[in-house]
Amino acid sequence: DIVMTQSPDSLAVSLGERATINCKSSQNILYNSNNRNYLSWYQQKPGQPPKLLIYWASTRESGVPDRFSGGGSGTDFTLTISSLQAEDVAIYYCQQYYSTPRTFGQGTKLEIK
Amino acid sequence: QVQLQQWGAGLLKPSANLSLTCAVYGGSFNGYYWSWIRQPPGKGLEWIGEINHSGSTNYNPSLKSRVTISVDTSKSQISLKVRSVTGADTAVYYCARLGTRFLKECSGTSCYNGNYRYGMDVWGQGTTVSVSS
Numbered sequence: 001d002i003v004m005t006q007s008p009d010s011l012a013v014s015l016g017e018r019a020t021i022n023c024k025s026s027q028n029i030l031y032n033s034n035n036r037n038y039l040s041w042y043q044q045k046p047g048q049p050p051k052l053l054i055y056w057a058s059t060r061e062s063g064v065p066d067r068f069s070g071g072g073s074g075t076d077f078t079l080t081i082s083s084l085q086a087e088d089v090a091i092y093y094c095q096q097y098y099s100t101p102r103t104f105g106q107g108t109k110l111e112i113k
Numbered sequence: 114q115v116q117l118q119q120w121g122a123g124l125l126k127p128s129a130n131l132s133l134t135c136a137v138y139g140g141s142f143n144g145y146y147w148s149w150i151r152q153p154p155g156k157g158l159e160w161i162g163e164i165n166h167s168g169s170t171n172y173n174p175s176l177k178s179r180v181t182i183s184v185d186t187s188k189s190q191i192s193l194k195v196r197s198v199t200g201a202d203t204a205v206y207y208c209a210r211l212g213t214r215f216l217k218e219c220s221g222t223s224c225y226n227g228n229y230r231y232g233m234d235v236w237g238q239g240t241t242v243s244v245s246s
Contacts (some may be wrong), residue, residue: 035220042233049209050233101175104157108237
């Protein structure tokens, strides 16, 4: 199984400041057939299912604000929120879909400082 | 717009069997993998397994011995069965679609042309399952 490890487990950032979450995979998840990293980022708010924010490590899903960006390749990835808004308080998960089981990181809880 | 609606028994006794169903509305059922994912109270997400319209399945090895995922293409539905549940199976259970995107591009000497999976883009509302005597 590919193990996904996020850091930190929790993060407190002031409104308008940058938030960065890291995700590391135990194996390379670059899919050679299309040169894309098979990694997604999700946002989950209380009582709701997760929402897809970023796919292929760096492509924003339709409708996602451009303050969200993803980066990285191979085994190391980041999710950055350039200017934190109150509505961004949530738990964020990374997930690899390169192989099965399609594993998630343990989650990062983002709060307002 | 594709929507997933799920239902099933919410309160089970230990050793009972869990059974959930997820129906797909408003979009194509074929051509995708449909997953079950669960989330214990206050914890993270655990992928249970997936199935496509042909009935091809993949399971999480940690649950494979107790789980069956099935499909009914005539109703655009998938189902989850977990046998002999315990308190550790208490969780919110979600169904979700593993979406695909069309990609056509050339980079250097390599060209890519086709539909490629890109993440869990549509989710059900979640079903809370509690196991207690």
